[in-house]
Amino acid sequence: MILNTFLISSLVATGLALYIPEHTTSNECNCDGELVHRNDTQRHLYICGDERLGPTDLPKNLPLSTYVASYDRFGGLTPNEFLEKWWNDTIRADGKKPVGWIYPSKNGFELDDDERPIRANVNLVKGTLVDRFGEPTGRFLSPATAPFSQRALHPANLITGKNQEFPSNYHLYKVTKSFTVQTGPIRPWFGQPGYGVQFFLGEGITVNDYLSNGSLEPLNASALIREAKHCALSGGDTSLDSKEL
Numbered sequence: 001m002i003l004n005t006f007l008i009s010s011l012v013a014t015g016l017a018l019y020i021p022e023h024t025t026s027n028e029c030n031c032d033g034e035l036v037h038r039n040d041t042q043r044h045l046y047i048c049g050d051e052r053l054g055p056t057d058l059p060k061n062l063p064l065s066t067y068v069a070s071y072d073r074f075g076g077l078t079p080n081e082f083l084e085k086w087w088n089d090t091i092r093a094d095g096k097k098p099v100g101w102i103y104p105s106k107n108g109f110e111l112d113d114d115e116r117p118i119r120a121n122v123n124l125v126k127g128t129l130v131d132r133f134g135e136p137t138g139r140f141l142s143p144a145t146a147p148f149s150q151r152a153l154h155p156a157n158l159i160t161g162k163n164q165e166f167p168s169n170y171h172l173y174k175v176t177k178s179f180t181v182q183t184g185p186i187r188p189w190f191g192q193p194g195y196g197v198q199f200f201l202g203e204g205i206t207v208n209d210y211l212s213n214g215s216l217e218p219l220n221a222s223a224l225i226r227e228a229k230h231c232a233l234s235g236g237d238t239s240l241d242s243k244e245l
Contacts, residue, residue, distance in 0.1 A: 033080020035087070046159075052087065053079050054155025059166060071148060073155040075191020086154065086190055101154055103189075107200050108140075108152070110185040119184035122199065128175040129219075130199065133157040133167060136207035141181070141199040144172060145224060150196025152189040166221045173207070177215040 031038050031048035039049030047053035054073055074082040088099035109117035124130065129144035133153055142151060148158070161168035181199040188194035201207070210216040 030078040030080075033078065033083075035080050035083040035089075047073075047155075048079055050079065051159065052083065052154075052156050054158050055160060058158060059160055072191070073158075077191060082191065101190075104187050107182075108187055108189065108198065109200075110187045110195070117184060119182045119200070121180050122183040123178055123180050124175045124199065125178050126175055129172065129224075130175065130216075131170065131172045132207065134169055134171075136171065136211060139201045139203075139206055141173070141201070141207065143197055146196045149192045150186065150194060151198075152186050152192040152194035152196075154190045170221055171207075172219045172221050172223060173211075173216045174219055175215065176217045177213070179210065179215050 031050075036048050037050045037052070039046075042049035042051075043056065045051075045056060047056060058071065077085065086102050088102050090099050091097070092099060106117045109119050112118055130141040131144045131146075132138060132141050133151070134140075134157070157169060158167050159169075160166065181201055183197060183199050186194040186196045186198045201210070207216065211218065
């Protein structure tokens with residue numbers, strides 16, 4: 001338990017200091033396989049023309065340059081192997097669409113030797129910068145500018161909007177009122193090394209709830225570019241509670 005708390009404290013304190021080098025392979029260009037929805041008219045936009053596999057051109061500008069440095073989107077697999085491992089084509093009960101991406105159990109926290117999630121309470125204080133890939137209906141945040149590979153997300157999260165600078169589902173927030181979250185290391189998933197920091201808001205609690213009560217303020221992602229022009233990116237402080245969950 002003490003070791004788990006120390007690990008969480010270290011992750012939060014270092015924030016985006018973790019870096020695990022990866023190597024890109026030519027497997028990304030192999031579009032063979034029955035699971036790949038190959039569409040040659042869309043190959044200029046997506047790998048193999050399949051939106052699930054992410055954009056052909058990765059975002060390069062800050063803050064995404066740190067997110068995707070040495071990024072291996074399929075973890076050494078071919079696109080077809082990647083989809084075979086991480087995508088579920090089973091149609092949902094409503095008969096409208098497939099189950100889709102296969103996500104980790106226990107809210108994606110790394111597990112200890114007894115298969116329990118490693119997590120603890122953290123107080124996000126006013127001024128802290130946090131972000132997420134996904135709409136505000138979600139329940140997870142991360143320290144702003146954490147490298148993408150540490151977040152263990154699927155590559156479709158990197159699809160950009162019209163300006164080609166930031167992913168269309170990337171959202172940046174500033175904490176305006178302190179609140180408590182569950183935090184811990186992210187379990188490796190989607191062929192990514194993980195072990196970044198995630199902030200879990202709780203069951204039934206979403207980012208929208210904290211936007212509505214004024215605890216979070218949405219920011220334009222370009223704010224991180226402006227911040228990065230100074231000596232350091234200031235993301236505020238986090239205060240770790242002594243109680244492990």
